[in-house]
Amino acid sequence: MEKSSITKRLGMIGLVITVAVMLAIACATQKKASLTDGSAAEEVYVPPGSYDEYYSFFSGGFSGQVTVYGLPSGRLFRIIPVFAQHAENGWGYSEETKDMLMTSHGFAPWDDAHHPELSQTDGVPDGRWLFINANNTPRVARINLSTFETEDILEIPNSGGNHASPFVTPNSEYIVASTRFSLPIPQKDVPISEYKKHFKGTITFVSVNPDDGLMDVAFQIMVPGYNYDLAHAGKGPSNGWAFFTCYNTEQASTLLEVNASQNDKDFIAAVNWKLAEQAIAEGNYRTMDVDYYHNYLEHGSRTTISENKKSVRILDPASVPGLIYYLPTPKSPHGVDVDPSGEYIVGGGKLASVIPVHSFSKMMTAIENKEFEGEVDGIPILKYQSVIAGEVQNAGLGPLHTEFDGKGNAYTSAFISSEVVKWKLGTWEVVDRIQTYYSIGHLMIPGGDSQKPWGKYLVAMNKITKDRYLPTGPELCHSAQLIDISGDKMRLLLDFPTMGEPHYAQGIPASILQPKTTKIFPIEDNTHPFVAKSEREAGVTRDGRDVHVKMTTIRTHFAPDNIEGVKVGDRVYFHITNLEQDWDVPHGFAVQGMNTAELLVMPGETRTLIWEAKKVGVYPFYCTDFCSALHQEMSGYIRVSPRNSSITLSHNAQR
Amino acid sequence: MNRNARMLMLIASLLLVVPYFVPIWEITLEAPQYPEGLGLKIWIDTIDGLNPRDLDKVNNLNHYIGMKEIVPESIPELKLMPFIVGFMLIFGLLTAYFARPALVYSWTVLFIIVAIIGLVDFYLWEYDYGHNLDPTAAIKIPGMSYQPPLIGSKQLLNFVAISLPDIGGYSIFIAILLGVIASYTTFKSSKNKTRISNNETAQDADSGTTARRTATTDKLHAGPGAHSIRS
Numbered sequence: 004m005e006k007s008s009i010t011k012r013l014g015m016i017g018l019v020i021t022v023a024v025m026l027a028i029a030c031a032t033q034k035k036a037s038l039t040d041g042s043a044a045e046e047v048y049v050p051p052g053s054y055d056e057y058y059s060f061f062s063g064g065f066s067g068q069v070t071v072y073g074l075p076s077g078r079l080f081r082i083i084p085v086f087a088q089h090a091e092n093g094w095g096y097s098e099e100t101k102d103m104l105m106t107s108h109g110f111a112p113w114d115d116a117h118h119p120e121l122s123q124t125d126g127v128p129d130g131r132w133l134f135i136n137a138n139n140t141p142r143v144a145r146i147n148l149s150t151f152e153t154e155d156i157l158e159i160p161n162s163g164g165n166h167a168s169p170f171v172t173p174n175s176e177y178i179v180a181s182t183r184f185s186l187p188i189p190q191k192d193v194p195i196s197e198y199k200k201h202f203k204g205t206i207t208f209v210s211v212n213p214d215d216g217l218m219d220v221a222f223q224i225m226v227p228g229y230n231y232d233l234a235h236a237g238k239g240p241s242n243g244w245a246f247f248t249c250y251n252t253e254q255a256s257t258l259l260e261v262n263a264s265q266n267d268k269d270f271i272a273a274v275n276w277k278l279a280e281q282a283i284a285e286g287n288y289r290t291m292d293v294d295y296y297h298n299y300l301e302h303g304s305r306t307t308i309s310e311n312k313k314s315v316r317i318l319d320p321a322s323v324p325g326l327i328y329y330l331p332t333p334k335s336p337h338g339v340d341v342d343p344s345g346e347y348i349v350g351g352g353k354l355a356s357v358i359p360v361h362s363f364s365k366m367m368t369a370i371e372n373k374e375f376e377g378e379v380d381g382i383p384i385l386k387y388q389s390v391i392a393g394e395v396q397n398a399g400l401g402p403l404h405t406e407f408d409g410k411g412n413a414y415t416s417a418f419i420s421s422e423v424v425k426w427k428l429g430t431w432e433v434v435d436r437i438q439t440y441y442s443i444g445h446l447m448i449p450g451g452d453s454q455k456p457w458g459k460y461l462v463a464m465n466k467i468t469k470d471r472y473l474p475t476g477p478e479l480c481h482s483a484q485l486i487d488i489s490g491d492k493m494r495l496l497l498d499f500p501t502m503g504e505p506h507y508a509q510g511i512p513a514s515i516l517q518p519k520t521t522k523i524f525p526i527e528d529n530t531h532p533f534v535a536k537s538e539r540e541a542g543v544t545r546d547g548r549d550v551h552v553k554m555t556t557i558r559t560h561f562a563p564d565n566i567e568g569v570k571v572g573d574r575v576y577f578h579i580t581n582l583e584q585d586w587d588v589p590h591g592f593a594v595q596g597m598n599t600a601e602l603l604v605m606p607g608e609t610r611t612l613i614w615e616a617k618k619v620g621v622y623p624f625y626c627t628d629f630c631s632a633l634h635q636e637m638s639g640y641i642r643v644s645p646r647n648s649s650i651t652l653s654h655n656a657q658r
Numbered sequence: 659m660n661r662n663a664r665m666l667m668l669i670a671s672l673l674l675v676v677p678y679f680v681p682i683w684e685i686t687l688e689a690p691q692y693p694e695g696l697g698l699k700i701w702i703d704t705i706d707g708l709n710p711r712d713l714d715k716v717n718n719l720n721h722y723i724g725m726k727e728i729v730p731e732s733i734p735e736l737k738l739m740p741f742i743v744g745f746m747l748i749f750g751l752l753t754a755y756f757a758r759p760a761l762v763y764s765w766t767v768l769f770i771i772v773a774i775i776g777l778v779d780f781y782l783w784e785y786d787y788g789h790n791l792d793p794t795a796a797i798k799i800p801g802m803s804y805q806p807p808l809i810g811s812k813q814l815l816n817f818v819a820i821s822l823p824d825i826g827g828y829s830i831f832i833a834i835l836l837g838v839i840a841s842y843t844t845f846k847s848s849k850n851k852t853r854i855s856n857n858e859t860a861q862d863a864d865s866g867t868t869a870r871r872t873a874t875t876d877k878l879h880a881g882p883g884a885h886s887i888r889s
Contacts, residue, residue: 523711558718584711585718586694632722633796 016059025192043388047485048498054517057449059462059510060119060133061483063087066503067114067122068147068633069135074449074460075485077499078470085153086114086137090600094153097612098576099531099600102309103409106158107294113475117166117506122211124455124560126173130515132216134169134178140204141165143180143209145216154300157218160189160293160315161205167247168470173454177276179236179245185228192541199255201570207249208276217299220363222283222316224326226276227380227607228254230263231272233338233404234378238454239345241363243277246348250335262353263335268387270329271339271350288316296598303530303606321381328370329379330361331387338404338445341366343426343454347392349413350407358402358415362392376449391520393431403444404507406451408458408488414451416443416463423486425464427492437493441482448488449510457512461486464505471498471575486575522586524607531609532577539563539655550575550652555583556590556604558631561624563654564639573616577602578623580609591627594641601627616643659757660847660853662839670836671750674743682831683780684708684824687716687808687817698728702739705730705777723804723815725787725793736778739853742772742780750833760845766835766837781808 049055055073062456067087071080079149088095089106095104095112104111114137133146139160145155159165161539164183187193193201203225210221229249237244252269255262282288291314298309320326330348336359348361353358369389377384399417402424406414412434415424421442423433429542429602443463450456463484472480480500487494527535535541541562544551550573555562569575579592581604593601594614602610627638643652659667684696696715697708707713707727717727717766730736746769753761770885788805795814806812806819813819823831 549833583718585715636796 033653037238040384043494043496046221046487047075047077049073049078052514056513056518057394057460057506057510058455058513059447059449060121061464061501061505061508062115062116062119062135064481064504064506065115067116067137068503069133069501070118070505071151071442072483072499072501072515074462075496077481077483077485077497079502081151081246082502083146083151083153085135085146085158085531086111086116086142088112088225088600090187092603093600093610093612096119096600096612098608099304099306102307103153103298103300104310105296105298106140106142107160107224107296108140113139114142115139117143118168118170119507119509120171120178121453121509121511122175122216123171123173123453124175126242126327127449128453128509128515129175130208130511130519132175132211132656133509135218136165136180138164138166138183141168141180141182142214143169143178143316143556144216145218147216148516149519151520152300155216155218156221156296156298158295159207159209160220160312161186161223161291162207164230167206169450170236170245171211172236172245172276173238175211175212175213177208177236177245178218178236179247181205181231181247183232185230187461188225195256196209197633198228199254201636202254202256204228204231204249206231206274206367208245208279212363215393218316220295220312221298222288222318224279224318224320226272226320227252227382229269232336233351235339235341235452237341237345237363238343241345241348243275244363245274245276245304245342246339247272247274248332248336248339250337262624266334266637268331268333269335270384271332271336271361272382273328273330273348275326279318282318283316283325287323290314290315302530304329304533305524314497320336324381325370327382328366329382330331330366330386330390331376331384332361333357334360340405340407340413340452343355343407343456344408344428345454347428349415349622351403351404351405351415353401353418355402358395358398358405358426360392360395360428365392371486384389385561387578393429395424395431397424397433398426399436404446406446406448406461407456408451408461409456412456412458412488414448414461414488416446418442418444418466421465423461423493427489435491437495438484439463440464440471440482440498441465441469445505445507447510449512452511457510459487459489460496460510461488464501464508466504468500472500483508521595522606523584524605526580526582527609528585528606529580529609531578531580532592533576533611535562535578535580536607536651537582538657541654543568543652543654545652548573549640552577552654553580554578555580555582555612555656556592556626556637558588559626559633559637561626561637561639563656565655566640566647566652567642567654568641568650569616570648571616571619571643573643575614575615575641576592576611577614578609578611579604581606583607588630589628590630590637592624593627594624596621603628612642616641619643619645659759659762659840659844663762663844663847664754664757666836666840667750667754667765667844670833670840671754672746673829673833673836674747674750676829677743678740678831680826682823682826682830683821685819685821687814691816702743702801702826703736705733705736714799714884720787720804722795724792724798725804726790726792728787735776735783735785739776746772747835750837754811759848762837762840762844766841769837773830777808784808803813853861 044352059072061070069083073428082216091405122132122136142160151232160182162182163186166183168180169178182204185203185204188203206224208221227518230251234247251263293315332350333352333355336350337353340349350359369385374386375383375390376386399420401419402415404416426433445464447462468482485497535555541555583606604610621642681699683700736834753765785880788803807821812821
């Protein structure tokens with residue numbers, strides 16, 4: 004009896020211990036799982052009313068625009084219209100902005116925007132401007148980061164497919180551009196099959212005025228007709244050089260996927276831009292007749308000035324020895340990224356099985372010792388073994404782009420294997436890898452292509468999302484994935500959908516941009532020829548068949564809001580001045596039957612839309628941006644009379 | 659008028675320089691839509707905003723309720739005030755120099771009267787702006803007026819209006835207070851003198867004490883550097 008009770012008791016104790024251990028294990032496992040998920044949510048959560056730590060700027064790819072997101076939350080703040088007309092605010096439609104999209108091919112209302120790039124001072128993003136390239140009709144644009152507005156677009160002459168652009172030199176002396184698609188230069192009527200004979204590439208350096216940011220084509224370098232793909236400027240010891248990848252050294256003009264993938268190695272072109280400057284200063288260049296546009300914002304009138312330019316300076320590598328060296332790089336390299344120290348030049352050999360890393364110091368020694376294996380059009384080809392610092396083995400399939408954390412690590416996107424591979428500079432060993440969902444293109448670490456990365460987060464930009472979000476028919480969103488890189492292991496924190504197709508992005512601490520945001524445009528500084536600085540200055544005038552309406556907006560009315568005496572066949576210019584001088588009080592303007600777009604007018608600025616008076620009648624116009632408690636009352640009428648009517652032009656603005 | 663009273667009058671006069679450089683009064687308007695703050699600063703000769711362009715913003719908001727536009731150039735008091743304060747400043751300095759009890763009394767009384775008139779005038783302006791509303795205003799609430807408080811806070815529709823003196827205003831109040839104290843000590847010492855002159859025997863001892871005391875006070879007040887100033 005006693006014995007059995009002891010056994011029983013022991014059994015009970017055993018059972019209790021077993022259950023306790025199982026519970027403990029279960030708890031521990033559960034705790035581990037919930038810790039990962041729970042803290043990820045916390046780490047990206049920005050409470051209502053709080054701010055994100057970083058601004059990030061994503062290119063819109065085929066949308067032509069730039070989007071602004073907060074990190075770590077992934078919240079979208081703004082779309083900045085750049086290369087595409089934007090009916091939402093009248094960008095590219097209004098009289099003040101439509102010339103921004105003027106090119107030598109005429110009005111170009113769309114483009115393919117790939118690579119945003121922050122201006123830098125001493126090799127670090129300074130938050131003054133954001134540059135971005137247009138791939139289709141070669142252009143570069145500059146966005147002011149106080150107004151978040153495009154204020155400068157420069158067409159690149161002698162170019163096709165401006166892809167390796169607009170990467171910046173350490174003090175924003177230049178941004179670069181180049182030909183992904185070589186062309187007959189100058190353009191002429193030639194058989195496409197005679198590509199090798201007629202087609203050339205150009206590498207362009209665009210100067211940036213340090214005071215007002217105005218861009219200009221400083222010089223172009225005529226290069227062999229390969230496909231120049233991506234670029235990055237040197238920094239630190241390699242400052243004064245810029246590096247460009249190229250593929251299609253086979254010079255195929257058809258079925259490039261096969262014909263441009265035959266050579267084991269293509270090149271990274273190392274361009275000595277300081278030497279180019281010297282050649283220009285010495286007059287060792289030729290000028291070429293070209294046709295391109297420079298469109299920029301005049302600040303007082305906030306109106307575009309569009310200049311047609313006719314000449315460009317050309318440098319030929321054969322006549323400037325030492326201007327360019329080719330670094331053999333496997334295989335059809337895509338990205339070229341220079342580490343923060345400026346010593347290592349990483350090639351993204353997208354068809355290669357390794358990531359080749361060149362050494363700048365070895366390159367300089369090889370140049371000194373003339374360790375060449377050949378020459379193309381006066382450009383020496385350095386020996387691969389003389390310039391290579393190391394090869395990263397097992398680096399994923401389809402390595403494209405590399406960014407740096409400033410702590411000796413590099414992060415490479417691998418498109419085919421859909422992963423980010425983390426490896427060590429110097430030892431070339433892979434130390435971590437993380438899956439992306441799916442097919443990563445570029446990746447971005449705030450400041451990750453500069454001399455001082457803010458190495459806390461990494462953003463992966465994915466081309467394919469398939470099952471990651473609720474489906475929306477055949478066309479799905481592209482996406483970004485936020486990855487924590489502050490520890491030894493990368494941790495996925497957040498997925499968020501993006502606008503268009505972001506190719507590349509840039510990030511910068513909010514503390515740099517936030518304090519300098521523009522709130523209003525002072526009305527006293529407005530020099531628009533049709534500004535009305537008060538309701539007393541509002542009015543209507545006729546100039547032949549053109550009717551100019553100088554109209555003001557202030558909460559909550561237009562002045563004038565009744566216009567009569569307009570006749571069928573008149574072109575009515577609505578010049579809308581927003582008299583508000585308070586932050587976040589734009590007014591909108593739309594009139595029935597408009598064939599263009601609406602206007603959003605920021606406080607203190609004047610914007611103009613043309614409306615054709617086509618049919619007799621009375622047509623309403625109204626404010627489209629909910630501006631105050633009496634927004635619904637903010638409207639008016641324009642009366643259109645027959646052509647032969649004797650009604651004189653009149654309005655009801657106070658005088 | 660003794661040395662202390664003269665010193666007080668000197669300080670009071672110099673305090674009147676302050677309102678030429680900083681605002682006298684501040685009316686702030688608090689509402690959720692204005693996290694950056696909104697308000698008016700009343701200066702000796704003008705009215706402007708807590709932030710740049712606040713006056714325009716306030717005028718714009720006021721048009722909903724039909725309040726008259728606040729145009730500093732059309733308020734005559736703002737043209738007079740620099741002269742009134744300037745007069746009191748010079749009058750105060752002369753008082754400190756000539757040290758006549760009659761001057762300090764009249765300075766103090768006059769300034770108190772001026773201050774009261776100023777506050778009443780300010781109240782009347784506020785009353786006028788708050789009550790004299792355009793009958794065609796968009797927002798009309800029966801029985802509602804929009805007069806901000808003279809001092810303190812008050813809910814006006816979605817705004818809490820807070821009205822308080824600013825540094826310039828405080829300087830004026832302190833100047834008046836110093837005038838009152840100077841008048842009081844002058845009055846007391848003159849009474850004392852009368853008493854002393856009635857009692858010849860006590861005079862020597864008493865004036866000796868006063869002289870000693872003054873010397874001590876001077877030392878205390880002078881601080882470092884006082885020597886160089888005197889020598």
